[in-house]
Each structure stands twice: as C-alpha cells, then as structure tokens.
Amino acid sequence: MFSQLSLKFRIALVILLLEAVMMTFVLWPTLSQSKRSAEAFHTATENVLLGLMQEIATGALLTEEYSDLQLYVAKVAAQPSVERILVTDTNGKVVASSDATEVGQSPPEQLAAKNRFWRTVTVESAAGTLGEVIVEFSTADIEEANRRARNLGAALAIIGMSAIAAIGILVGFALTRRLERVTAAVTRFAQGDVNARSGVTGRDEIGGLGQVFDSMAAVVSTQQKQLREQADRIRLLLDSTAEAIYGVDLNGKCTFVNPACVSLLGYSEEAQLLGQPMHQLIHHSHPDGSPYPREKCRIFNAERNDRTVRCDEEVFWRADGTALPAEYWAHPIHQEGKVVGHVVAFVDITARKSTEAELKRHRDHLEDLVAQRTAALRRMTEELAATNMELQSFSYSVSHDLRAPLRAIDGFSHALEADYGAQLDEGAKNYLRRIRAGAQKMGRLIDDLLQLAQVSRQELRRANVDLSALAAVIIANLREAEPQRQVRADIAPGLVVKGDPGLLQVMLENLLGNAWKYTSQRDEAEITFGSRDENGERIYFVRDNGAGFDMRYADKLFGAFQRLHRPDEFEGTGIGLATVQRVLARHGGRIWPEAEPDRGATFYFVIPNVEVDTSSAQVADMTDPDNKTVDRITRRDARKMR
Numbered sequence: 001m002f003s004q005l006s007l008k009f010r011i012a013l014v015i016l017l018l019e020a021v022m023m024t025f026v027l028w029p030t031l032s033q034s035k036r037s038a039e040a041f042h043t044a045t046e047n048v049l050l051g052l053m054q055e056i057a058t059g060a061l062l063t064e065e066y067s068d069l070q071l072y073v074a075k076v077a078a079q080p081s082v083e084r085i086l087v088t089d090t091n092g093k094v095v096a097s098s099d100a101t102e103v104g105q106s107p108p109e110q111l112a113a114k115n116r117f118w119r120t121v122t123v124e125s126a127a128g129t130l131g132e133v134i135v136e137f138s139t140a141d142i143e144e145a146n147r148r149a150r151n152l153g154a155a156l157a158i159i160g161m162s163a164i165a166a167i168g169i170l171v172g173f174a175l176t177r178r179l180e181r182v183t184a185a186v187t188r189f190a191q192g193d194v195n196a197r198s199g200v201t202g203r204d205e206i207g208g209l210g211q212v213f214d215s216m217a218a219v220v221s222t223q224q225k226q227l228r229e230q231a232d233r234i235r236l237l238l239d240s241t242a243e244a245i246y247g248v249d250l251n252g253k254c255t256f257v258n259p260a261c262v263s264l265l266g267y268s269e270e271a272q273l274l275g276q277p278m279h280q281l282i283h284h285s286h287p288d289g290s291p292y293p294r295e296k297c298r299i300f301n302a303e304r305n306d307r308t309v310r311c312d313e314e315v316f317w318r319a320d321g322t323a324l325p326a327e328y329w330a331h332p333i334h335q336e337g338k339v340v341g342h343v344v345a346f347v348d349i350t351a352r353k354s355t356e357a358e359l360k361r362h363r364d365h366l367e368d369l370v371a372q373r374t375a376a377l378r379r380m381t382e383e384l385a386a387t388n389m390e391l392q393s394f395s396y397s398v399s400h401d402l403r404a405p406l407r408a409i410d411g412f413s414h415a416l417e418a419d420y421g422a423q424l425d426e427g428a429k430n431y432l433r434r435i436r437a438g439a440q441k442m443g444r445l446i447d448d449l450l451q452l453a454q455v456s457r458q459e460l461r462r463a464n465v466d467l468s469a470l471a472a473v474i475i476a477n478l479r480e481a482e483p484q485r486q487v488r489a490d491i492a493p494g495l496v497v498k499g500d501p502g503l504l505q506v507m508l509e510n511l512l513g514n515a516w517k518y519t520s521q522r523d524e525a526e527i528t529f530g531s532r533d534e535n536g537e538r539i540y541f542v543r544d545n546g547a548g549f550d551m552r553y554a555d556k557l558f559g560a561f562q563r564l565h566r567p568d569e570f571e572g573t574g575i576g577l578a579t580v581q582r583v584l585a586r587h588g589g590r591i592w593p594e595a596e597p598d599r600g601a602t603f604y605f606v607i608p609n610v611e612v613d614t615s616s617a618q619v620a621d622m623t624d625p626d627n628k629t630v631d632r633i634t635r636r637d638a639r640k641m642r
Helices: 007-063 069-078 140-162 165-191 203-239 259-264 278-282 351-421 424-456 467-481 503-516 550-556 576-586 635-640
Strands: 082-088 094-095 114-125 128-138 244-249 254-257 309-317 324-333 338-348 463-466 486-489 495-497 526-535 537-544 588-594 601-606
Touching: 007 094, 007 203, 007 486, 069 094, 094 324, 114 526, 140 203, 140 254, 165 537, 203 463, 244 259, 254 576, 278 309, 278 635, 324 351, 324 550, 338 463, 351 424, 463 467, 463 503, 467 486, 467 495, 495 503, 495 526, 503 526, 503 576, 503 601, 550 588, 576 588
Parallel strands: 486 526
Antiparallel strands: 082 094, 082 128, 114 128, 244 254, 244 338, 309 324, 324 338, 463 495, 526 537, 537 601, 588 601
16 A cells, blocks of 8 residues: 555655654653753853852951942842742851841741752852852753743644645755754764854754754853863963962872972972872971871871861971972862862071071070170169269359358459448449459359259149249249339230149249340330140240341350350340240240340240140239230239239
8 A cells, every 4th residue: 555655645645753752752752852952051050140149148258348239139039930049148147148137147948948948159269268159040941941942842743743745855855964964963062062052943843953052051051161261260370379289189298289399399300299298209308307196196187187287497408408498378279069189388487587697696695795885874774863963062162162252252342342331442343343243253154054953953843834824923923023124925824734733833934034134225125925736736935026137047046155146236145045834844845936136036835745634723814904914913913823
C-alpha cells in the first residue's frame, strides 16, 4: 500500500512519521535541553545577581551608607526572576529591601512556596562578616516558558502533520539546520570556546533555545573576562609590591610567590620555590639558631591558626645560607569554611634593627647627658642660691650701709648751709646745693635699683587686680603732690586682670608717673589709661600728649639707665621702664611704645589672658556725669582705695 502512494504522499507520510519520531526523540529532548539550559541560565543569572549584590552591599555595610544600596536593590528587584531582596547587617536587621517597610526590621521567615525559593550569601571583608544578602527567586518564568514550549511543540506537531504535504520537507530542513547551528555552538562552547554563539533567533522553541544559549554564553564570557581581569590585577599587585609574599598549602608547600619574595630570599626564579616545603627551606631555625620544628611553627599549624598570625621579630634563611631578620604576617586561606592554606607576607627588618640599635645607643648617650646636665643644673642651682644670698646681703648693705653716708652728706650739707650760709658766698652755696642734689639723686637711684632687683626676686602672687582703681589712686597721689597742675586724666573703668597686686602697682606707678612727668610742659595735659581688643587679646595702654620721643631710639627705653631726654629737661634715673618691662615679663606679658617728638607717647602692654572673677574685684566707677575722670576722688577716698 505504501508503494502505491504518490511520492509526495510517501514523502509526506515519511515526514509525518519522521516528525512523529522527531517529536518523540528530538523535539522533547530538545525541549528538555532547553529547560535545562534555561535553568542553568537562571542559575547563572542568580549567581551574577547575588555576586553583584554582595559586592555592592560590601561597600555600603562598611561605610553604613544605605541610600545608594536601596536604589540598587530596587533596580535588581525589578528583574522577572526576583521576587524579593533583603540586605541585613551583623545585628540581623534589614538595612535595605525591595519592600521599604521592612527596613530596620528583622528579616521575614523564609517560607517555601510554589515556583519560589530563597538564596542567602554572606557579605565579608578583611574586617570579618558584615551581613547577608537574602534573595527570593521565582521560577515561574521558566515554568511558563516550558509550558509554552510544550504547547508550541504540540501545536507544531499538529500543524506539521496537517500541512505535511505542502511544507513538511521545507520545515524539516529548516528545523534541522537551526538545530545543527545550536548544537554546533553548544559543542564549541563545551570545548572551551566561550565566544561560541548559535545566532539562531525566532519566537519558536529553537529560537528561544538559541537566544537563551547565546545569552548564557555572553554572561559566562563576561564573568570569565572579569575573573581574568581580577586575576591580572591581583598578579600585578603581587608583582609590584615591595613586600615579599608567598602562599603555602596545608602541607607547607609553596603554591605561589611574588618577585619581591624571590629576590629577597636570594633565588633567581619562582620555579625554585614553587612546590618546595617552605618551612624546611627558609624557616627552620629560631633567631638564636636553635631548631624550629614545623609542628611548633604557628604559620603551618592549620588546626590552630585559623586567624592572622603576626611576629615582629623572626629569622628567615636566604638561598646562600645567610640569615634574614624579618617581620611576618600569616593569613589563613578559607575555602568553604575550612583553612586550605596560608598567605605569608614578610619584610626585611635589617635596617629597622640597625636603627633601633642606633637609637638605643643615642638614648643611652642622652641619658648620660641628662645625668650630667642634671648634676650641672644642681650645681648651678646651688650657686644661684648662694648668689641670691649674696645679692640679698648686697641689697641690705646698699639699703642700710650706703644710705647712711648719703643721708649724712645731705644732712650735714643742709646744716652747713643753714648755720653758715651767711658766711658763704653764692658759689659756695651753689656747691652745697649741688652736693645735696647729688646725694638725693643717688638715694633715688638706690631706691630704683632696689625696686628693680625686688621685682625679679619677689614671689609672684596672683589675685584679681582692678587696674582702673589702682590708676585712680596713683593719679590722685600725683595731683596731691602737684596741686598747681591742670591734668585731664581719662581712666577706663572695669579693667580687671589676674596678677600680683604689688608688682602691677609698681608698673602703673612708673607708666603713669612718666606720663605725668613728660606732660609737665603742657598747659593742657592729657593722660589716658584704657584698653582695646585686637586679634583675640586685650591690649592695655597709657597715652599722654607730652614730649614724646623719636621711635628710632625706642630700643633703648627698657634698658637700665637709658634716657632719651636731658636731665635738665626731665629728671629721672632711667630705671622706671626697665622695671615695667620686668614686671610684665614676670607675668608672661610684653610692652611696646608708639611716639612722635613733641606729640606725646603711648605705651601698650599685654597681660596674658588669665580668667578673672570680676565679682570679687573692687571695680570702681571712675567717671562722673560730666565725663571728668578721677577729679571727684578726694584725698580720703584715695587713702581708702590704697
């Protein structure tokens, strides 16, 4: 009967039978292969997504910056195969989630559901475990694709068998060619050609299979490229670092080594170390040369060294048998939760040990110098104490033994003038007056020198000092001494500092006394005592409109016996400003002038900004409603303030 059929029917029948056979032996295995490929691609996609999320989550968990992480989670959650994504920290709290309401909560229970499953990866860094990435995947798309593939296969079978007479052969040939292309691509891919692609497209099962395979091959190719690039970077890092690095397995045999290690150990190539037992080769003795058994070596004891080991002073041995002092770190290599080897990094500490020895030598020498200086300082202190005793004795002699002759000279000269003045001519009287003036000047000079010495020796006692009140008392005393003078004194109120009351009074008496003296030739003399804030510090000043001076000679002002005016113009010993500078130096302060000849002078001074309690200081109101300063202070009030 078969031989009686026409060729086209026989072809159609054969094709029909072949199609039936193909449906049984080709199409269904192909669909199964497609399903397995889709599942493999789905698994590869899962791994890529998990790896991507693990890398992104590492940076976010290290810096605790989760805003960008939430954006990445939202983008990844949009993938068809992803149902839910959660990122947790070490406390088990959700820090990012595809469902924003879960952030800050504990992760939900991972219940199994149809076409769904959960995968969890741990996020780790060199600092340890940082958290977890939890993803719920869905296989509904694969199941749907398989269902469509089966339905499409059945439809194709029915259509193919129905239209076998017309297009069966063409469809068969086309189907065969496309399958061959997919098969050839799969074969090349299996043989290691990651760039193999089928190029098959279309909406049928074979087209879907070709597209799935091509997508999977592209993903694998990208991953392998990234792995190669990562390996190249790691190798570049190992090759470029100056730190010697090598790896060993659990048997202590070298698995890799970098050029710095080869060079530092005195070998010519890596092959001389690879596969060799490193302990026996370079690490077999203690620094003192005694044996170092491998079972006691912390580097290679895998059962106990599951964490980083560091030794700051060890000895390694070079290829030529010479010792190499080294500091090393041994880091365990973990794989699936087990230690599979160690990475050892070490540096040559020869220079450091030499430096330490040199530093010890210098330190010992410095200790000797300190001991010598201490002894010298003790001797100087004793000598200084003796000198101070001598100075005190000298001061006592000056203040008592020298004053008596001066008083005698002044007294007898005065008596001579009083008793025998009528018998003396004018020249003799002038000589007597000059003798008395010299004796009195010598007495004032002795007083000033003693005061200058006392400023340096006197113990500093700090207290709240109202400079405004002190200035008012000093001005009142000057007015009392020269009531005929018309001087306008402007004293700012509330100028309170922390210092020695006696020394600060001496300072103001000299500054205000100078201002009073050098304005003596002014019909309308003005003296101002005030302050201003500049660059975060309080600057006090005493200003007058007196004789002034040339600033070219300002450096002479604060030296003892230095004067810028003739004695016949203004009297004085030249000790006052030296005393002022010494008082301020005792308080850690400083002083400087500004002046012009015949236009007055201003002396600025700074007392370190020590906190004062103004509530305990006597801050007097030195101004009256008419803005006339200290004019209302009576002699009785001045005595009380003193």
